[in-house]
Amino acid sequence: MKPAPFDYLAAKSISEAVEALAASGGDGKIIAGGQSLMPMINFRLVKPTILVDINRIGGLDRIEKHDDRLRIGATVRHHMTATDVLVFEHLPILQDAMHHVAHLTVRNRGTFCGSVCHADPAAEMPMMTLLLNGTITAWSVRGERQIAASDFFLGSLVNALEPDEFVTSIEIDTLKPDTGWGFEEFSRRQGDFALACAATTLRIEDGVARSVRFALMGVGETPLRLAAIEEIIDGKTVSESLLDQVSEALNDFLQPNTDLHASADYRRHLAGALARRALRDAWKRADLRKGKTDD
Amino acid sequence: MTEQKITLSVNGQSYTRMIEPRLLLSDFLRQEIGLTGTHVGCEHGVCGACTVVLDGRSARSCLTLAIQAEGTEIETIEGLGNVDKLGRVQEAFRQHHGLQCGFCTPGFIMAITDMLRHHPLETDDQIREALSGNICRCTGYEHIVNAVRELAKERGPLK
Numbered sequence: 036m037k038p039a040p041f042d043y044l045a046a047k048s049i050s051e052a053v054e055a056l057a058a059s060g061g062d063g064k065i066i067a068g069g070q071s072l073m074p075m076i077n078f079r080l081v082k083p084t085i086l087v088d089i090n091r092i093g094g095l096d097r098i099e100k101h102d103d104r105l106r107i108g109a110t111v112r113h114h115m116t117a118t119d120v121l122v123f124e125h126l127p128i129l130q131d132a133m134h135h136v137a138h139l140t141v142r143n144r145g146t147f148c149g150s151v152c153h154a155d156p157a158a159e160m161p162m163m164t165l166l167l168n169g170t171i172t173a174w175s176v177r178g179e180r181q182i183a184a185s186d187f188f189l190g191s192l193v194n195a196l197e198p199d200e201f202v203t204s205i206e207i208d209t210l211k212p213d214t215g216w217g218f219e220e221f222s223r224r225q226g227d228f229a230l231a232c233a234a235t236t237l238r239i240e241d242g243v244a245r246s247v248r249f250a251l252m253g254v255g256e257t258p259l260r261l262a263a264i265e266e267i268i269d270g271k272t273v274s275e276s277l278l279d280q281v282s283e284a285l286n287d288f289l290q291p292n293t294d295l296h297a298s299a300d301y302r303r304h305l306a307g308a309l310a311r312r313a314l315r316d317a318w319k320r321a322d323l324r325k326g327k328t329d330d
Numbered sequence: 331m332t333e334q335k336i337t338l339s340v341n342g343q344s345y346t347r348m349i350e351p352r353l354l355l356s357d358f359l360r361q362e363i364g365l366t367g368t369h370v371g372c373e374h375g376v377c378g379a380c381t382v383v384l385d386g387r388s389a390r391s392c393l394t395l396a397i398q399a400e401g402t403e404i405e406t407i408e409g410l411g412n413v414d415k416l417g418r419v420q421e422a423f424r425q426h427h428g429l430q431c432g433f434c435t436p437g438f439i440m441a442i443t444d445m446l447r448h449h450p451l452e453t454d455d456q457i458r459e460a461l462s463g464n465i466c467r468c469t470g471y472e473h474i475v476n477a478v479r480e481l482a483k484e485r486g487p488l489k
């Protein structure tokens with residue numbers, strides 16, 4: 036199908052973009068990579084009165100490291116994140132995750148921030164933002180505000196932004212040199228959205244897991260950061276019996292949907308299996324990296 | 331909804347047109363300037379038939395607005411060769427029977443043009459990953475993989 040008519044502005048600055056959004060009275064939309072928005076516009080599922088294109092705003096196409104956080108600007112494309120040297124050195128789990136996002140041609144255009152704003156419950160970057168204690172920076176005519184990732188994902192394709200807010204960058208944790216990580220996803224074909232996915236990071240201190248982060252996606256309306264699972268693992272050795280305990284807990288806790296792609300039971304089973312693999316990988320990597328520091 | 335003026339380069343030639351913002355790049359290429367080699371399958375980013383090269387990188391022309399392409403350089407299948415003189419990727423597809431009906435072929439060839447410039451294609455896994463964004467209902471992909479394997483070998487490792 037073809038899009039319904041709309042106006043278009045190639046904004047040159049953040050203030051021009053937020054003023055246009057405010058003037059549209061809630062019916063304007065930002066377009067970044069367009070890889071999720073354009074399909075919805077072509078099908079007329081979304082009919083904005085104006086599209087505010089942010090691709091020509093200078094200075095937003097950067098990945099920067101500030102202390103132990105990476106800041107990813109609004110026009111940083113997936114392929115750039117996948118090949119960035121800071122990501123390679125300080126956040127190998129993100130590089131791994133990127134390889135599961137769509138296909139190379141889609142990664143040439145799609146952006147990290149656009150993916151997080153789109154808030155697809157089966158998308159990798161929203162989950163990674165939650166796993167890595169992300170902070171979303173949003174601008175509007177009222178000024179700037181920060182939103183914690185834990186407050187950002189409200190439902191399937193629903194985020195905590197006001198209609199006139201523009202996300203200019205997202206900050207996420209880097210991994211300390213002694214941190215191990217695991218990322219496991221199952222999808223039907225290379226580049227398809229996940230049926231389920233697990234991501235985790237941990238360190239080994241005195242023989243037990245510490246600083247555990249654990250997240251899942253594809254099994255709920257939003258990505259899930261699971262403090263209850265992190266608590267089960269914290270202070271323990273990752274053994275097969277601990278992994279049994281984790282999958283049992285997940286089994287009790289998760290309420291995935293049945294849809295065209297998979298039944299709820301199958302998704303729950305996948306989540307358990309992927310969680311086990313991701314935790315085993317994280318433990319192995321943490322063991323190899325034990326005691327490493329920044330220099 | 332007011333029309334806006336755009337100027338862009340397609341296969342090295344400059345075009346200026348007044349267009350509605352909602353015009354897709356795929357429709358601009360096919361209807362405004364008559365280059366119908368770029369095919370349109372799904373119009374939601376899934377099939378890859380509409381793939382073109384935009385400022386050096388492959389892109390879905392059905393997920394790009396023509397107006398966003400203002401000032402850019404686009405490469406389409408027509409720029410690579412013609413029936414009398416096939417380009418190298420087209421020739422490899424012909425030799426290896428990488429097409430049957432040909433509907434998906436322009437998209438594959440433009441995607442592969444980008445991959446050959448920017449991506450490691452040393453193993454079959456890498457080749458299949460690179461091709462995963464394009465759908466072909468005829469060939470079963472095997473012959474396309476064969477064509478790309480030969481092209482990748484010819485290119486050598488990525489610098």
Ligand SMILES: Cc1cc2nc3c(=O)[nH]c(=O)nc-3n(C[C@H](O)[C@H](O)[C@H](O)COP(=O)(O)OP(=O)(O)OC[C@H]3O[C@@H](n4cnc5c(N)ncnc54)[C@H](O)[C@@H]3O)c2cc1C
Binds near residue numbers: 069070150157201229
């Ligand atoms: C065939 C195909 C397969 C795909 N497979 C996957 C996959 O496996 N995993 C995956 O994660 N994704 C997948 N995607 C989606 C892809 O990753 C998109 O790039 C991403 O979801 C959206 O990023 P974008 O920059 O294209 O955003 P857009 O499409 O431009 O925008 C998406 C939404 O976010 C809003 N938005 C964008 N940027 C901002 C901003 N800075 N501030 C406020 N709002 C903003 C827009 O208004 C819109 O509502 C796939 C896409 C296609 C076409």
Ligand code: FES
Binds near residue numbers: 370376
């Ligand atoms: S027509 Fe563009 S991807 Fe199918």
Ligand code: FES
Binds near residue numbers: 431434435468469
């Ligand atoms: S050759 Fe017919 S779809 Fe590919």
